[in-house]
Amino acid sequence: MITVLSFFTKNGLLATGLTPKLDVREFDGTLIVNQATMIELSAGVYKYEFSGDETKDYLTISDGGATLAVTERYKFGGTETTELQNNIKDILRVEFGRWKISNNKMTFYKEDGISILHEFNLKDQAGNPNSLNVFERTPV
Numbered sequence: 001m002i003t004v005l006s007f008f009t010k011n012g013l014l015a016t017g018l019t020p021k022l023d024v025r026e027f028d029g030t031l032i033v034n035q036a037t038m039i040e041l042s043a044g045v046y047k048y049e050f051s052g053d054e055t056k057d058y059l060t061i062s063d064g065g066a067t068l069a070v071t072e073r074y075k076f077g078g079t080e081t082t083e084l085q086n087n088i089k090d091i092l093r094v095e096f097g098r099w100k101i102s103n104n105k106m107t108f109y110k111e112d113g114i115s116i117l118h119e120f121n122l123k124d125q126a127g128n129p130n131s132l133n134v135f136e137r138t139p140v
Contacts, residue, residue: 001049006038006062006075014044015064015072022048023061032058052079055086093117104129106137 004022008015018040024033038046052058062075094117098109101122108118120137124130 002052002054002058002079004038004048004050004060004062004077004079005041006046006060006064006077008044008046008062008064008068008075009072010068011072015068016040016042016044018046018064018067020046020065021063023063024050024052025059025061026056027059038062054089055081057081090117101131104131105140106131 004024006020006022008018008020020038021035022033022038023031023035025031032052033048033050036048036050038048041047046062058079060075060077060079062077064073064075066073093110094108097111097117098113100107100109104122106120106122107116109115110117119140121129121140122131122134123136123138124133125135127136
C-alpha cells in the first residue's frame with residue numbers, strides 16, 4: 001500500500017472536519033486515483049492509501065474543499081521510492097516468495113509467482129552446470 005498524507009489549515013489554524021479529495025497521477029499524466037476521499041487522522045492531517053506500484057513515483061493533488069481559501073485549499077506533493085526501499089522489497093520477495101530450480105538454473109519470482117525477479121545459473125565446484133551439488137551461482 002502507498003500512503004499519501006496532506007496537512008490543511010484554515011486561516012492559519014489547523015483545519016479539522018474537512019473531506020479532502022485526492023488525485024494521484026503517474027509522471028506521464030495517467031490518472032491512478034480520481035477524487036478519492038481522504039480520512040482525517042488528527043490536527044489537520046488527512047490520509048489516503050492506495051494499491052499502486054511501489055517501485056514507481058506518483059504526483060498527488062489534495063483538495064481540502066471550497067471552505068478553504070485558494071492559498072490553503074490545494075496541496076501538491078508526491079510519493080518517492082528510494083533505491084534502499086526497492087532493495088529491501090527485493091530481499092523480502094526472495095526470502096518469502098516462490099523459488100524454482102530447473103535445468104541447472106535457480107529462479108526467484110515476484111509476488112504473482114510467474115514474473116521473474118532474479119535468475120541464476122547453478123554450477124558445481126568445477127564450474128559445470130549442476131543442480132544437485134551446487135557450489136556457485138552466477139546471474140543469467
